[in-house]
Amino acid sequence: MSSWAGPEDVFLSTSLASYLDKKLLVLLRDGRKLLGILRSFDQFANAVLEGACERVIVGDLYCDIHLGLYVIRGENVVLIGELDLERQELPTHMICVSEAEIRRAQKAERDATDLKGSMRKRMEFLDLD
Amino acid sequence: MLFFSYFKELVGKEVTVELKNDLAIRGTLHSVDQYLNIKLENTRVVDQDKYPHMLSVRNCFIRGSVVRYVQLPPDGVDIDILHDATRREARGA
Numbered sequence: 717m718s719s720w721a722g723p724e725d726v727f728l729s730t731s732l733a734s735y736l737d738k739k740l741l742v743l744l745r746d747g748r749k750l751l752g753i754l755r756s757f758d759q760f761a762n763a764v765l766e767g768a769c770e771r772v773i774v775g776d777l778y779c780d781i782h783l784g785l786y787v788i789r790g791e792n793v794v795l796i797g798e799l800d801l802e803r804q805e806l807p808t809h810m811i812c813v814s815e816a817e818i819r820r821a822q823k824a825e826r827d828a829t830d831l832k833g834s835m836r837k838r839m840e841f842l843d844l845d
Numbered sequence: 846m847l848f849f850s851y852f853k854e855l856v857g858k859e860v861t862v863e864l865k866n867d868l869a870i871r872g873t874l875h876s877v878d879q880y881l882n883i884k885l886e887n888t889r890v891v892d893q894d895k896y897p898h899m900l901s902v903r904n905c906f907i908r909g910s911v912v913r914y915v916q917l918p919p920d921g922v923d924i925d926i927l928h929d930a931t932r933r934e935a936r937g938a
Contacts, residue, residue: 730878732906741902745911747866749898761882761908773898794864794911797888797902805901 732757735798740765742788743795749773751799752786760790772818774825776810779818847934851927852877852915861891861916862907868896870905881909 726733735754742750742765749772752765768786772779799805813821856874862883863869869892872885884906890899 728876730876730882730884730906735906741898743868745866759880761906771898790908791910793908794866795868795870795905795907797899797905800901800903803901803903805898807897807900810897 732761732763732796735796739799739801741771741795741797741799742793743797744788744792745794746792750783750786750788751780752783754796758790761793761796762790763788763793763796772822773810774818774821777813777818777821778806778810779813779815781815781818846879847930848881849877849879850930852881852883855917855921858918858921860885860918860921862912863914863916864907864911865913866911868899870899870907872905875904878909881912883907883909883912883915 732754736757738754740752740754742752742763744750748770750765750768750770752768754763755766756764765786765788768783769780770783772781852874856876858874859871860874861869861871862885868890870885870888870890872888875884875886877883884904886904888899888902888905890896893900
């Protein structure tokens with residue numbers, strides 16, 4: 717099985733073994749972004765992240781919320797990316813804010829989209845498009 | 846296993862993988878497995894401004910179940926060979 721491939725072909729195969737003990741970005745199906753060090757995985761892409769944190773991004777604001785040791789069920793995984801430590805993780809214009817502040821920004825964004833949705837619904841009788 | 850074999854032939858070529866969440870990633874196909882999980886190298890996101898968190902990702906693993914399309918290089922398909930292989934597979938040979 718490719719997941720249990722020996723060290724010789726690990727770097728040629730699709731196995732996650734070459735990402736073990738590296739800092740990764742895991743994108744989940746609900747759009748969340750988790751960062752952490754990959755400690756274990758299997759053929760379903762179930763994964764164990766050590767020192768995991770969630771990176772919440774709203775516009776130009778971001779915040780890393782510490783989570784700890786996480787086991788991710790594989791079906792929720794979209795993408796696992798290796799972070800290039802030489803490169804900056806985010807564009808320079810982005811601002812790191814506190815958790816309280818990012819939650820506020822998140823709520824404001826959600827309220828704005830909800831409002832847009834309900835306005836559109838009310839105008840549906842006009843047969844737009 | 847036809848598409849697994851097919852994708853194996855494309856290893857080393859530049860492809861664009863579009864995911865079900867509309868994220869499109871371009872990169873060199875490094876490897877593929879029986880679930881059609883894909884590993885890409887030298888990746889860049891097609892709409893970088895919309896996905897700032899992908900800035901420092903150079904290599905990535907994409908779960909096969911979330912892929913919508915794989916866009917291939919123009920010379921990526923030899924239609925005749927694929928046609929033959931499809932018929933062989935359909936016959937169960």
